[in-house]
Amino acid sequence: MLCANIIKGGLYLYDAVINHANNGSGRAIRLMVSSALIILLLRKFPRIVPWGIHYAVIATIAHVYYRVFTPSVGPDIVAMQAIFMVILSSFFGLGKKWGTFYTLISAASVILVHYIPSKFAGLQPLPQNLSDLYISVNWLVILLSCFYFYGVLYENMRASKLLNVQLAEAADAKSNFLSTMSHELRTPLNSVIGIAGLLKSDYTNVQQREQLDVLKFSAESLLTLINNILDINKMQSGKLELESTSFSLELLLNGIAKGMEFNAQEKGLKFNLSVNNQIKGKNFISDPTRLSQVLYNLIGNAVKFTEHGEVTLSTEVEQSDASYITVRFNVTDTGIGISDDQLKLVFEPFQQATASTTRKFGGTGLGLAIVKQLVEMFGSQIWAESQLGKGTKFHFSIRLQLDKQKLPDTQGSAPEVAEISLSSLRILLAEDNMMNIYFMKQLFKRWNISADIAENGAEVLDLLATNDYDVVLMDMHMPVMDGVQATQEIRKLTNPLKATVYIIALTASVSDQVQKRVISAGMNDYLQKPFQLEELRIKLEQRLVTPEIT
CATH class of the missing domain: 1.10.287 (Helix Hairpins)
Known part of the structure; x- marks a missing residue:
């Protein structure tokens, strides 16, 4: 627009000198000089570009009013072009607020001219040939503006798409x-x-x-x-989802209490558990694993930051009906407490109350951040109340669905049964890590199990061809042939006894993709490393009790 003003000022200067005895030449020169100076200033000081756009838009609006209110010119095509240039420059150069403001002012000129009697008389219409040239210059400015803004818009869109692709690749790379x-x-x-x-x-x-x-x-x-x-x-990354399974909340709380009671006693603390009577003897449908994770984190923190006194886990029933019960969980301690200012930070990742807290007690500050997000996934919020030197209380409420299909377990715990001998099991262990092989051999020796060892999937197939096994403990990551490939080959065997051998995946990977691969490959069960010894024993005992399961 500023460059075009120099050209258009030249046209007016030529017309003033040739046709009007220099009348209006001063106005034309001022337009040319001011536009040239503004261009030089904007090139030297790019930061003032918005002010330059304001100047150009205001000058164009003034020109629109000058033309529209001159009876010999009026709201002609040039005025319409100028209004359109105001719209382009103000919206794309200054944003929607200024764009709307300047558009309304400039567009109002063609309406106000019918109601305001005062008129200008100093502007003379250009001859037809100069007017056509003037109009052509304006169309060229409009065309170049649209071309420029189109390029900027779609270049930004392309850059945004490319950035999204790069961010997705970076997220995948981070996950991998x-x-x-x-x-x-x-x-x-x-x-x-x-x-x-x-x-x-x-x-x-x-x-x-x-x-x-x-x-x-x-x-x-x-x-x-x-x-x-x-x-x-x-x-x-949005890959964590809650499960829905039936469980006894009473048994879950008792199990957590037994596990955390030992940690509390090691520090000389008393651990208390209070279970509301309305919860006892009932089964619920929710995600017991994630609920346990929340409570373990909260109680673990309470034990960590309490030197003397007690830690309490209690439950209250806030609401109940035939299908749902809203349970409030409270974790209270008599520990060091948290200041009001620091309470705002404790749920942020990698944050702890103070740097001295980190040095004295350790930890990364991830636990409470995970707790907060898990509680939100349950459709609730977690709250913290604390006093320095007196202790802290965390509480949250979850609406739990009652499981009406399953009879409640009123015994409180399963009856103890005699340990089943595993000596008759024929096991093939597929594992390439020597330390894990040593550990598993020691474990099998303790359980009186005689097991064969394969260090890759190809050896698994070789051993399976000459021996019969009740269970294959299959590591996922092995050289030559990994656990998924080996399982797929086993399922293709013509011997039905060997093709349906019970396979338990053992892997240190925990991504959702790995678990899906385990299922799709045809494995029967899954055990995540590091596993508790009893977890493996239970799975092996189940295999002895129900050998027909495949």
């Missing part, structure tokens, strides 16, 4: 990296935690058992950190 690192960290942790558990049951020396407790606790703390990082990643 975390999944790989999880596998590489979980694999040695499986043997560390497992062997520590075996040694702990062998040693009777108190000092040695304490040292093994420290070893096992440190390894499990590292595992918790890995799990927290993976959960945060899943939540941020």
Whole structure:
């Protein structure tokens, strides 16, 4: 527009000199000089470009009014072109607020001219040839403006699409990296935690058992950190979903209490559990795993930050009807407390109350961030109340659906049964990590199991061709042929006994894609490393009790 003003000013100057004895030449020169100066200033000081656009738009609006209110000119095509240039420049150069403002002012000229009597007389219409040239210059400005803004708009759209693709690739790369690192960290942790558990049951020396407790606790703390990082990643990528399964809330709370009571007693703390009577003897449909994770995190924090006194887990029934019960969960401690300012930060990732808290008690601050997001996934919010030096209380409420199809377990716990001998099981272990092989051999020896070992999928097929097995414990990541490929080949065997052998996947990977691959490959069960010894034993005992399951 400014460059075009120089050209149009030249046309007016030529007309003033040739046809009007220099009348109006001063106005034409001022237009040319001012436009040239503004162009130079904008090139030298790019930051003032918005002010330059304001100047150009205001000058164009003034020109519109000058033309429209000159009887010999009026609201002609040039005025319409100028109004359109105001719309383009103000909207694309200054934004919708200024665009709307300047558009209304400029467009009002063609209406106001019919109601305001005052008129200008200084503007003379150009001759036809100069008028056509003037109009052509305006059309050229409009065309170039549309071309420029079109290019900017679609270039930004293309850049946005490219950025979205790059962000998606980066997110996938991050997920793959975390999944790989999880596998590489979980694999040695499986043997560390497992062997520590075996040694702990062998040693009777108190000092040695304490040292093994420290070893096992440190390894499990590292595992918790890995799990927290993976959960945060899943939540941020929207891949974490709640399950719906039937469970006894009373048994779940009792189990959590038994597990956390030991941790509290180690610090000399008293742990209290209070279960509302309306909850007892009822089964609910929700996600017990994630609910347990929330409570374990809250109680674990309470125990960590309490030096003296007690930690309490209690439940209250806020609302109930024939189908749903709204349960409020309270975790209260007599610990160090949190200041009002720091309460605003405790649910943020990687945040703790103070730097001194991190140094004294450790931790990354991920636990409460995960708790907050999980509680929100349950359709609720978590609240914190605290006083420095007196303790903290976390509470949240969840609306739980009653399970009417399943009879409530009124016994409180399952009756103890005699341990089943596993010595008759024929097991093939597919594992390539030497430390895990050593650990599993020690575990099998304790359970009187004689197992064959294959270090890759090809060896699994070779051993299966010459031997019969009740269970194949299949590691997912192996050289030559991985666990998924080996399973797919097993399911293709012509011998029905061998083709339907019971396969339990053992893997340190925890991504949703890996679990889907386990199912689609035809494996029967899944066990995540590091696993508790009893978890594996239960699955093997079930195989003995119900061998027909495939």
